[in-house]
Amino acid sequence: MADNPRGALFRVIVPNQHSRVTYAELFFDLVFVYAVTQISHMLLGRFTPLGAVQVTLLFLAVWWVWVYTTWVTNWLNPELTPVRILLFLLMLGGLVLSTSIPTAFEGRGLWFAIAYATMQVGRTLFWLVSTPPERTPVRHNAIRILIWLSGSAIFWVLGGFADGPSRLWLWVVALTIEYIAPAALFWIPKLGPSSVEAWAVEGGHMAERCAGFIIIALGEAIVVNGATFAELTWSTENVSAFLSAFVGSIAMWWIYFHKGAEAGSELISKSAESGRVARLAYTYLHMPIVGGIILSAVADELVLKHPGGHSDIRTVLSAIGGPLLFLVGTILFKHSIRGFLQLSHGIGIIALGGLAWFAGDLSPLMLSFLTTAILIVVAVWESLSLRSGPKE
Secondary structure (H helix, E strand, O other): OOOOHHHOOEOOOOOOOOOOOOHHHHHHHHHHHHHHHHHHHHHHHOOOHHHHHHHHHHHHHHHHHHHHHHHHHHHEOOOOHHHHHHHHHHHHHHHHHHHHHHHOOOOOHHHHHHHHHHHHHHHHHHHHHHOOOOOHHHHHHHHHHHHHHHHHHHHHHHHHHOOOHHHHHHHHHHHHHHHHHHHOOOOEOOOEOOOOHHHOOOHHHHHHHHHHHHHHHHHHHHHHHHHHHHOOOOOHHHHHHHHHHHHHHHHHHHHHHHHHHHHHHHHHHHOOOHHHHHHHHHHHOHHHHHHHHHHHHHHHHHHHHOOOOOOOHHHHHHHHHHHHHHHHHHHHHHHHHHOOOOHHHHHHHHHHHHHHHHHHHOOHHHHHHHHHHHHHHHHHHHHHHHHHOOOO
């Protein structure tokens, strides 16, 4: 984007120069540390089929409002006061959103809906107003997104007023609208779909922002595990469970960051269609990665509190499902940037599927050991295989 006095709120993109993540963006992210904690705690308290659906919906909403903000701050410059004020106002909305999560399907549903809709529509309206008329493709893109988000906002607010199953279904409709929108290129009558040029991003910044959210999720897992462990009477079993959880977090970090994050940043920075890469690899495919980390954190807390005996259904689903979801996300993410499927990740997914058959007969501690061991094998295998070449 060329420097333009009338577009002064936009980043000035310099070729071959990476736009750094600003302190204002990192400050904004703190709200989502709290949101992720609320989601994991809510899942612990509602580990039922209906509860899982509700928590999944709220997680998808939290991810979507964060990633949309990341897109907008990739185009606008958070070092400038108006954009910083926008981020601070979004932080306030994010706090209302986060504090409403535990009772979003009870007494605070309307608060959650209003906070979410206001953040989505308000941020997009700010972006539209900040875009000068001569930047026609960008301005049209802002109009398209504003119309789609305004349409979904109606269902969010209606759901906030509704009760019981009606609220869930109205919010499913709202979220479906929002998740279909990018895949449909935000098509609207007269303007049609958006162009590739309108989606262009500063790739290094986008990659770093999404990697930062992975750190948020891993950090939340470590904090929750530490807090849970501190409240226990330390025994050989729960010390072992704590170490297994910690090593598992390191393995997840290694799998994502050791090779994948750097490769993704390099690809999107050099891509002629950076927006298309950002939409697939970072907007959609990072969801299962983050979701897997959160679910693994739930499993770690369950194992810490009850390391002995047989694993119940909650422990099995979270202990197997978390790493499985994480590996599915990372294998798809790395496929989108490398063009081939990581054999190590595929074997890890198969191993976790095999482990699920007899997981109920294992103690939670043993189950934690085995899932952590699988993640370690995946991390080491990938690291060794990529030393000599790109193929495994």
